[in-house]
Amino acid sequence: MSDEPGEALQHPAYGQLRPVTGTASVLLCDNPGLLTLEGTNTWVLRGPGSDASVIVDPGPDDDAHIERLAALGPIPLVLISHKHDDHTGAIDKLVDRTGAVVRSVGSGFLRGLGGPLADGEVIEAAGLRITVLATPGHTADSVSFLVDDPRGEQSGAVLTADTVLGRGTTVIDKEDGSLGAYLDSLQRLHGLPRRTVLPGHGPELADSREVTAMYLAHRHERLDQVRAALRELGEDASARQVVEHVYTDVDEKLWDAAEWSVQAQLDYLRT
Template sequence: MTLTHPAYEQLRQVTPSAAVVLADNPSGMTLQGTNTWLLRAPGATEYVVVDPGPEDRKHTEALVHETGGNIALTLITHKHHDHTGGIDHLVEATGTPVRAKDSEFLRGRGAHLTDGEVIEVAGLRITVLATAGHTEDSHSFLLDGPDGEQALLTGDTVLGSGTTVLESWDGALAAYLDSLDRLMAVAPGRTLLPAHGPDHADAEPVIRYYLAHRQERLNQVRAALEKLGPKAEAPHIVAEVYADVDKRLWPAAQSSVEAQLDYIRSRG
């Protein structure tokens, strides 16, 4: 029987070179859970892991079992604990080097990720793309495999369903819109492999939706400012714009609204 999303702690092959093990950590923020991607070209003996997932022994054991512990490299899309909590368990079990933007997550011979660099490993060509917005350290990866296989691993920059939350650092939304433009430029013909939610055979329409959604939210925030006054604070705008959203998600929405306010007010 062919597995479909969600399939917890089981290897689900998505493309010839990309399989996923879904961590059993569902929540309002992680959707069905965190996707850990296992990459290798057909016939290759070693794997690349993208995001070891949460600090959960069962999840780590599933990764070790499915890879046989033969992990040439682990890549981190961004700093959040549901992606990085399992790093040390995986390193302890396999000795994998770990690469990330943030020094906190480097292990072994792992070096900082560099925007635009190309990593040749496990029979694959992986191109690093800096895609800040969700977090300052967010990265995506272009996967080019044998026989013209193409995929795009987007971390939390683009999810398999719904939309992502932005941290409220200065310039977050401007950076995120630039990141979406970068991803749109490389999306045609690529399979979308997100860190949460289901994969998609075609990344382009999903990213196009994300761009349209951000413009829609900006317009809603502008409308709220006209109604509530130009000095309205984020919590009041959240209550106006996200009135139909579960209030338990409002704190996360507030972070995105703060990023949108910074974007609007920095442009006068």
């Protein structure tokens, strides 16, 4: 891993470790899709002078991707942002190859003796200080990670996984997502000093405050549109009816996913 961001590689760069900040590089998995955008970003964190790396979200069960990660050198720790398989499917194979400890919010992905992640916890590994920030909403177990630049040359980065994406906006999980919790998480991220956003999908973003302000404005605009739709369609309108009324600016291929978010909006407005 280079100590400095590279100029040559652009997003997407499949199968190539692409430096983004002085301490973070991304290995993009070749699993593009409607919900994964160009694919899942696996983040590789390493402080100056360290020969070990912390991996954030090892990605899906993709042998080529896993082998590239295992070849990076010592991996003492893997951190999981949330439960979705495109971020977690590689866990067991990567642990088999590296012996890494795996930590997450829930117990389902824990490997080794690290224990569950806790909000506000500071992790020291690979020459870095990484702070856990609970950001539920996309899923109940979603967390972000703050990485400070140990050299003090920049304000640091925030790894947002699917809470803030590199392009587009986030779907609220139909099983345990919550729009109320998501709005609170966006406000929490917005309150941070400006940081580089390292998302779970899509390219990095330069200004966390700018993008979270945009996300909040978009969510409140959608809520206003849903309120207007309910006035026109009736208060008992279904999520699908609202999608077809409101999401005319979105490709119909995404309407099923949009329906999850609309149901979350309806639950939010009806409580």
